[in-house]
Amino acid sequence: MISVLLLAAGEPWESPAMADLEAHPGVVVLKRCVDVDDLLAAVATGQSDVAVVSLDAPGLDPASVALLRRHAVRPVAVTSARSDDLDVREHAQRLGISAVVGSGELASLPGVVTTVDDVADTRDGDHRPSVDVPLADVAAGERDRGRVVVVWGPAGAPGRTTVATNLAWEVARREAAVVLADLDPYGGTVAQHLGILDEVSGLLSASRLAAAGQLDERFASVCRGVGPHLAVVTGLPRADRWREVRPAQVDQLLQSARGQGHVVVDTGFALEDEASSDFARPARNALTLAALEQADEVAAVGSADPVGLTRLARGLVDLRERTPGVPVRVVVNRMRATIGWSEKEIAGMVEGFSRVAGLHFLPEDRALLDRAAVSGRPVADLGDSALTQGLSALADAVFPALAGADDGRPRRPRLLPLRGGTRARPRRRGGPS
Template sequence: MICVLLLAAGEAWESPALADLEAHPGVVVLKRCVDVDDLLASVTSGQSDVAVVSLDAPGLDPASTAHLRRHAVRPVAVTTSRSDDLDVREHAQRLGITAVVGAGELASLASVVVSVEDAADTHARDGAAVEVLPDVVPAEDGADGGRVVVVWGPGGAPGRTTVATNLAWEVASRRTDVVLADLDPYGGAVAQQLGVLDEVSGLLSASRLAGAGQLDDRFASVCRGIGEHLAVVTGLPRADRWREVRAAQVDQLLERARASAQVVVDTGFCLEEDVGSDFGGRPGRNALTLAALEQADEVVVVGAADPVGLTRLARGLVDLRERAGGIPVRVVVNRMRSSIGWSEKEIAGMVEGFSRVAGLHFLPEDRAAVDKALVSGRPLAEVGDSPLVQGIAALADALFPVSVPSVPAGRRRRGRRPR
């Protein structure tokens, strides 16, 4: 049985196409999607095999088709023009769609759907390579590309951005290429922490380029270089502009970034899905964070070392376990200080009681250094060496072993910009 999603975007061919598909034995139309966002949300259920879409559907872009293929859904495009028209072929190729049904060919739609699914089954049986978009070639963890480390934490400002920014800086200072992406849908702060005064949002630029199929070629234009080894994709200039970025575009951004560098991602705090997305609406605000977690090779969970922060951390670990599945999770307890009255051993026991973690790190409280770094727009390592900087270096050692220098850690020079 071939399960089909249909997105006609109001085209006149929708009704006859629906009738032909439902009349064909072995084909079932699961849903008529109202727009591209509804289609992208529907494929995540894992129940569909083929998506029949209007080639001119508003919002259909290479990132969307990449999202379909990532969930093993083959796209078939329908156009009101001739399928052999040069403009039509170029448009379909840009979107990464190879199966196109044109004017006068609608009667063959069901047969095309069956042939596309049969071809995919043949590839799977023969062990052939699965077709991917030419501009989206995901790298395996630790293989030809970098790792994607997502920094997440519960609400209450436990220090997600501070950890993400200084972690990326530390790895870059070791002459390892790093992309630091600010994907916080509630308003990015990475640019402010690094003193970047660029008025153009790298995330919004990447979203537009992904929609136009140009992100692969123009990826460097969405990054703000800091030294030779650190590239920053700045976040949303205003929190309300999260609507301009789709989760599929985040997927393409991270895949392109990891193809050439190690990747550190700063995210939002909330893991809830917008209930409106279940009724065909646009994916919710937290889709950016959820998309980043899906791409992660490892998740760093940051919690504050105080009773409220640790309670939120415990609840967050439970919520994350339901979302992250088998992705390794590493916990950072931030702002550790003796005045709390709890030892690291006691806090470790609490954390391990809620979730199995790949590692546990404690970062000491150093408000003076953090304030100085924030006011000057510099990373902590440029302010001066300290136990906090050393703690972040140890975290970098665990997350990015490829960056660990051959010289003893105590002999590393600090306070330098990445070169």
């Protein structure tokens, strides 16, 4: 039985196509989708085989089509023009769809749906994985290219950006290529943490390139280099611009990034899936959720105080549901004697909330982080401290293959060196850049 998702985007062929598909033995239409976001949400459930889409559906872009494929869903486009029209063929090819049915050929749609195997899809000589590649194998291959570590934390500014930025810097200090992507849908601050004065948002540029199907080849243009190993994709310049980034584009961004090296992602705090309650779109938290879907590991940052730990406890339960099977490492930040709890007591609480892959404590160090903020530098650049040591130990645990590689001895990069990029600012002599 072939399960079909239908996205007709209000085209007049919807009803006849629906009737033809339902009448065809061996075909079942699982859902009529209202828009591309609805289609991609349906695809993620893993129950469909083919997506019949209007070639002109608003928001249908190469990133969305790539996401269909990653879920082993074969796309078939329907156009109201003739399928052999040159513009139509070019448009389909740009999207990465090879099976196109003209509205005058609707009678052939069920036959196309049952036979499309999509293996011949190539663009610019770029061979995409065929649909028979099991998802698990694709994921294993991707893991060889670089790990995606998503830094999440509940509301209340527990230190997500501080941890993400410094974790990425620790990887760079170990001379391994790393991409730090700012995907916080409530406004990006990674650039400010690293003293990057950039008017162009890497995230917005990346989403535009992903929509045009050009992100892979132009990935370097969306990054700002900080030293030779760290590439930063800066975040949203204003919180209200989250609408310009779609989950499929986040997906594409992280796929491209992991082709360059390890990836550290800064996200937002909220985990609710607003789209599931009504078909509102686009969903703001979808950026965070899309990042979590790609995570090889999650670092959950909580603040070491009663409110922070309560929020962390609830968040860990939600995370578990969102990312089943993905290791979650807890980082209890801003540890201080005045709170009156020992590490052992906090460990007891955290382990009571959820089974975690590891537990780390980072001390409160207001003076050091003030200096880091004012100078736009990672803390490791500002000399040794308990906080730096804690961040270094965290990096060793999250990236064990790189452990002990920051001893200052020259060594070759372990992953592909980054292409292009510019330095944010000159670094001090003797620093890792």
